[in-house]
Amino acid sequence: xxxxxxxxxxxxxxxxxxxxxxxxxxxxxxxxxxxxxxxxxxxxxxxxxxxxxxxxxxxxxxxxxxxxxxxxxxxxxxxxxxxxxxxxxxxxxxxxxxxxxxxxxxxxxxxxxxxxxxxxxxxxxxxxxxxxxxxxxxxxxxxxxxxxxxxxxxxxxxxxxxxxxxxxxxxxxxxxxxxxxxxxxxxxxxxxxxxxxxxxxxxxxxxxxxxxxxxxxxxxxxxxxxxxxxxxxxxxxxxxxxxxxxxxxxxxxxxxxxxxxxxxxxxxxxxxxxxxxxxxxxxxxxxxxxxxxxxxxxxxxxxxxxxxxxxxxxxxxxxxxxxxxxxxxxxxxxxxxxxxxxxxxxxxxxxxxxxxxxxxxxxxxxxxxxxxxxxxxxxxxxxxxxxxxxxxxxxxxxxxxxxxxxxxxxxxxxxxxxxxxxxxxxxxxxxxxxxxxxxxxxxxxxxxxxxxx
Ligand code: PLP
Numbered sequence: 001x002x003x004x005x006x007x008x009x010x011x012x013x014x015x016x017x018x019x020x021x022x023x024x025x026x027x028x029x030x031x032x033x034x035x036x037x038x039x040x041x042x043x044x045x046x047x048x049x050x051x052x053x054x055x056x057x058x059x060x061x062x063x064x065x066x067x068x069x070x071x072x073x074x075x076x077x078x079x080x081x082x083x084x085x086x087x088x089x090x091x092x093x094x095x096x097x098x099x100x101x102x103x104x105x106x107x108x109x110x111x112x113x114x115x116x117x118x119x120x121x122x123x124x125x126x127x128x129x130x131x132x133x134x135x136x137x138x139x140x141x142x143x144x145x146x147x148x149x150x151x152x153x154x155x156x157x158x159x160x161x162x163x164x165x166x167x168x169x170x171x172x173x174x175x176x177x178x179x180x181x182x183x184x185x186x187x188x189x190x191x192x193x194x195x196x197x198x199x200x201x202x203x204x205x206x207x208x209x210x211x212x213x214x215x216x217x218x219x220x221x222x223x224x225x226x227x228x229x230x231x232x233x234x235x236x237x238x239x240x241x242x243x244x245x246x247x248x249x250x251x252x253x254x255x256x257x258x259x260x261x262x263x264x265x266x267x268x269x270x271x272x273x274x275x276x277x278x279x280x281x282x283x284x285x286x287x288x289x290x291x292x293x294x295x296x297x298x299x300x301x302x303x304x305x306x307x308x309x310x311x312x313x314x315x316x317x318x319x320x321x322x323x324x325x326x327x328x329x330x331x332x333x334x335x336x337x338x339x340x341x342x343x344x345x346x347x348x349x350x351x352x353x354x355x356x357x358x359x360x361x362x363x364x365x366x367x368x369x370x371x372x373x374x375x376x377x378x379x380x381x382x383x384x385x386x387x388x389x390x391x392x393x394x395x396x397x398x399x400x401x402x403x404x405x406x407x408x409x410x411x412x413x414x415x416x417x418x419x420x421x422x423x424x425x426x427x428x429x430x431x432x433x434x435x436x437x438x439x440x441x442x443x444x445x446x447x448x449x450x451x452x453x
Contacts (some may be wrong), residue, residue, distance in 0.1 A: 006031060006043035029405075030275045034064025038430050040410075051408050051422045051434040056229060056261045056377075057287035060337045067293045067333045074329035083112065083323030092323035095331050099298055102270040104279045109306035111315070112323045113297035116286035118262035120156025120223070122299055123256045123284050125317055126309065127221035130254065133308040141208075142173075143222035143253070145181040147231035147415065150223060150258050159223050162230070177214060181205055181228055182236035185321040185370045186383060186389070196237030204243050216251035221281075223256040226272035232417035233379035235372050241278040253282040254305070260297070264288030265338050267375035268348035271300075275374070277452050281305050292332045293425075296327035313328055343424040347375040354378060354420065355432040361439045367392050367447060376424055379417040380438065384447040391416040393449035399441060400450065407437035418442075 003009050010029040031043040038061055040048040050058060074091060083092060096110035099152050111126070115120045126144055131139035143161035144150070151157060157165065158173035161181070168171050180189055180201055187194045190202040204430045211219060226241065228234040248255050257280040262272035264285065269275045271283055282305065286297035289398070301309070309315040321327070338344065362368050362380055369383035382392035382399075398420065411418050411434070418438060422430070444452040 001357075009043050021059070035399065037061045037063065037256065038426055047408055048404070049430055049433055049437075051420050052188060052410055053376075053421045053423050054292050056421040057292045058423045059265055059288045059291040059343060060334055060341075061291075061425045064291075064293075064333075064337065066337065067291075067330055070329045070333035071294065071326050073172055074326045078325050080324060081253075081328070082320070084318050089323060089325045089328070091325040091328035091332065095298075095328040098332065099333060103283070103300045104271060104273050106279060106302050106304075107283060108299040108303045111299040111301055112321075112328075112386070113286070113299065113319055114295045114321045114324070114327075115151075115297045116258075116284065117151030117156055118319055119155045119260065119284040119286055119297040119299055120150045120159065120256075121153040121260060122317065123223065123258075123282050124155035124159065124221070126282060126299070126301070126305065127254045127256060129188075129315065130305050130308045131220050133311065134414070135386060136217070136252075138218050139220040139252075141175045141219040143210065143219060144176055144178050145224055145228070146178045147181045147183070147228055147234065148178075148225060148258075149228070149230035150225075151260070153275045156223075158260075169434075179203070179210060181231060181234055182232040182240050183228075183231075183234045184237060185372070197239060200237045200240045200243055203240065204247060207247055210428055211247070211251055211253070213309075214254065219251065219253045221254040221256050222248055223258055225258045225260075226262050226276055227263040227267065227374055227377055229377065229421075230414050231372075232381060232415040233372060233377050233419050235374055236276075241273075241276040245278045245280070256280060256282045256284065258284045260286045261288075261377070261421070265343045265347050265375075266421065268351070269343055270344065272374075287336070290327060290330045292335065294324075294327040294330045295321075296324065296331055298331075314332070338424075341425070347424045350424070350426050350428070350431065351376040351378065353428055354422075354426070354434070357431055357435040359436075361435050362442060365439075365442050365445075367445045369443060375401060375422055376426075378420040379414070380442075381417040382423075382442075382445075383416075384449070392445070392447070395449040399445065403437050403441050407432050407433075407440060409437035411438060 009031045012028045034041040100108050146161040148161040150159045158176045161178045166433050184199050190199050281302045283300040290296045358371045367382050369381040384390045384392050
């Protein structure tokens with residue numbers, strides 16, 4: 001079979017590839033072949049604006065030759081050797097040194113993975129193992145939140161708080177307990193509380209009660225995304241994380257921040273921990289560490305946790321690609337670009353511009369409930385009725401599909417919100433283009449979820 005035409009590629013894809021989340025009956029394929037900046041081109045030559053940064057990661061945009069050169073040079077020099085036991089490589093060491101220099105104070109150690117799900121598996125095991133090493137062997141429970149997304153492993157995946165991700169995969173890992181997410185727009189979750197401090201009061205009370213129910217001496221860690229991405233870019237009140245941290249510390253429970261989406265500039269700081277003024281025990285990162293040029297993840301680990309893992313037998317789990325030198329070289333080139341182009345400063349500026357344009361052009365539409373953002377994580381929550389805040393039914397074809405087919409702008413729906421997480425190099429013109437594309441479809445969207453033609 002020759003794969004020289006777009007139709008042949010699509011046919012071969014349909015015949016051969018198992019896609020995540022795509023039913024076999026779906027005919028359409030969008031086969032990307034090129035990327036440059038915030039633009040993508042498919043096999044038919046159609047152009048797209050990537051307003052989601054792939055899956056929330058293309059910090060520096062597509063097609064940067066400098067990164068490709070870094071990968072080439074590293075492959076020609078040393079493509080791979082293991083990082084198990086006493087073995088290491090110069091690039092992984094350089095990257096770990098760089099990451100600990102930008103991390104919150106006290107997170108002085110790094111454990112490498114190949115992505116976010118692997119990272120959360122490692123973090124959950126690390127938390128349990130930390131307590132085990134200290135003789136606190138009954139600390140096995142993990143606290144998480146409903147609407148959380150921590151990837152698809154059985155550890156992190158059990159902490160994921162959407163039943164749909166568990167269906168058909170049971171039994172999930174035991175000893176995981178889910179709490180209410182911080183989602184101030186849905187004040188009904190908090191007995192009608194609307195003031196941010198009252199929302200936090202509710203959530204802290206629930207946290208304290210849950211800890212008392214399970215028993216503080218049985219809980220290893222709480223895991224949470226600083227801003228919940230798949231849950232619909234849920235931004236917590238400013239005092240939420242510092243107050244959660246205080247409660248956990250008081251009970252000897254570790255805090256794992258899943259920063260797979262929020263790290264490396266997306267919210268305007270290296271880590272969202274710094275944005276919220278909180279120091280966790282473990283930060284899980286992936287995605288933006290390489291802007292997606294190669295798979296890579298890194299856990300930043302507090303020194304007091306690392307101390308337990310470095311003693312005697314070391315940390316007894318490792319992935320083959322731990323500390324991969326090519327991925328590390330790519331990450332270093334990516335961090336160079338983020339620094340050189342001032343993308344930490346750019347994220348809140350262009351994110352603020354995009355937020356303001358969304359408010360200007362979409363806020364008046366009857367199906368728009370709330371527009372929220374931090375830096376370059378933005379959401380437009382859709383409702384059938386603004387007074388009751390009843391969610392907009394999400395019908396087929398999904399709104400993002402319609403927006404893409406009609407305008408070439410790629411956005412995504414997450415839990416009744418349209419979400420945007422573009423490359424941090426997005427221009428104002430591109431931001432305007434994304435907003436116009438969304439408006440052109442949302443202004444025809446009826447409260448039933450159907451589209452007026
Ligand atoms: N954690 C969060 C917060 C994520 O958003 C994701 C993926 O979107 C993951 C973990 C899983 O990462 P990966 O898909 O690299 O395994």
